Amino acid sequence: MVQEQAAAAGANDAAPPAKDAEQQQPKPFSVKEGMQGIITLLEKAVKTKETRLLMGRLMRQTAMVRKHMTASDLVAFINTYLPKDSNSAGFLKGYVMQDGDTAPMEDDATAAGDAGDGADAGSALGPSQLPEVELYMYLLLLVNLLDRKQFAQAREVADTAVGLLQQHNRRTLDAIGARIYFYYSWAYECTGALADVRSTLMAAHCTAGLRHDAVGQETLLNLLLRNYLAYNLYDQAEKFRSKAQKADTWRVPGQYCRYLYYLGTIRAIQLEYTEAKEVLQQASRKAPTCAHGFRVACNKWLILVRLLLGEVPERVEFSAPGMRTPLAPYFELTCAVRSGDLAQFRVVSEKFAAAFRADRTTNLITRLQYNVIRTGLRRINLAYSRISLKDVAEKLALPSAVDAEYICAKAIRDGGIDAVLDHAGGFLATRELTDLYSTNEPQVGCTVRSVKPQSPLQSAAGPCKGVCSRHGCYT
């Protein structure tokens, strides 16, 4: 990358500055040089059958080129690197010309000029017969159209690209193929027709599994999970995820993060909060620093899962740079849960109802009501040694004292609060702290620990009922 930029700077010093619009940057990035680098990389990779090189370097260089690319650049590349008479060249050029960025006549002139300069710059790269290059052109065009928000056209290009992709079975094509599937799914998602893509993606996933196309498998797994979750089909998503073939180590870290996030959301909906928290935390940590939106989404779910587990997230997490605004509704929610105030909780839920619905977290938030009540009860229990049930009902904004009685009973049984109820007197009293060793508790605990099923070693050693792990005594 650094080498290319240096070369570009060197070349631009000599070349007329008319064409390059990026002169305002100190080291102008020449799109042409970038493309040359990419094509060289592709050709080298295919020649040496080097597949690992492609995913990382290719994508990074594509990202650089993508920012500065214009329609005329695209036409120039298509003319230079694809054989003149190929079907793809005509098809792609048709789409580039369509958006009318620059007039066709100008394109031809600059195209000729660029082709000439390309030859002059010394790297004699001409039209390439590789399917990699061809499909890479499709990818570039797709990316370009999506960046310009021309989703309908992007869909058509994606359809053709996928059709073309399915005719080949080359491992060097895996990285490019995975990206094409990604943008194919994205184009359909932006036009609201995500369900249509499901069967194609599923078939591609099966094929990728058969061919040991690891990158393709990972990408397609995530695309399918995203597809199911977009329609709230959590059941189906989980069935697919549990049966799908997954490698032990993931090739692409970005795909691993996405997978962890989807898994976390599924687990959260299925009430398995501990696992969800673990997985979401991992996803948030492994995400690259520039994946800001992803981190925000992860954090939203993580906050809710932690609240549902009964822990209160720190204030610091809400005021991290860039997180304050998106997490503001969740911050207010956390405050309401922490204070155990049911009325306040209801107010906040209604106030931000639209935001929660957009995040698809409405049902999770409804589940939080129980946590609010439990926190409220705990506070009351700590503050009062004895309090009438009527007062409890009032403080917790419960409809009546009878409800309060039942709710307190359940909380006591679940171990949320340490108290006793008195039905006749109608009050809740905190259980007095007695000396634990004057009761039977330690003996019971020791027995539970020591009477374990005997291991073969122990039974071979002789008639020994077991060892108390705490005190090392035999019983």
Place this chain on the structure above:
Amino acid sequence: MSLLKEAQQLLDKLKTAHKKNDWPAGKAVLGQLRIKLIQLPAVPPNTGFSSPTAQQELLLARDVYEHAVLLALKSQDEAALESSFTQLKTFYADTRSLLPAAPQEWMFAGLDLLRLLVANRIAEFHTELELIPAEGMTVPHVVSAVQLEQWLMEGAYNKVLAAGKSLPPECSFAVEQLSATVREEIASCAEASYSSLKLADAQVLMMMTSKKELEQFAEQVQ
């Protein structure tokens, strides 16, 4: 088409069996109807074929599946209930683009939720709940199912027992089982939280009508 007419006649028989709560007869008719449905060209999974009477066939199929569910509910046949609900849900999902929306779809969704709640399959309850959109959430069956789940989780058992009496008629299957579950829960909570409780008070807590009922329950739990 004669096939359609035959299917229509069988459906009428099914409806009468349903009104009379006659499960064995209904089951027999249902078996015959299922064979007819396979033969109809427009009904999923035969969606590749088009037919002039497509709409009627689809509406007929929907009626059949709905009555299958209602019959199974009345007869309390667990396996039949499970399979008929799955068939109905899949049918709704497949024909969402082909048929106009049916308001009773959400009623059946609510019944399904209630069934899962009563069987204590809470994870599945929540995944099903996610599938119901905003307009489905206002249907009384769904609202009662969601509220019941909320009350059960909070521990407001008195509300659950009281609500059992005011549920819509189709939900009658749930009332008995819910009451049993709730009473067991109340008993275990009471054991943990009261150091002592008079029999009369216990009776009030469990919302039982007589002392004898309480004694029977106590023996059962022992």
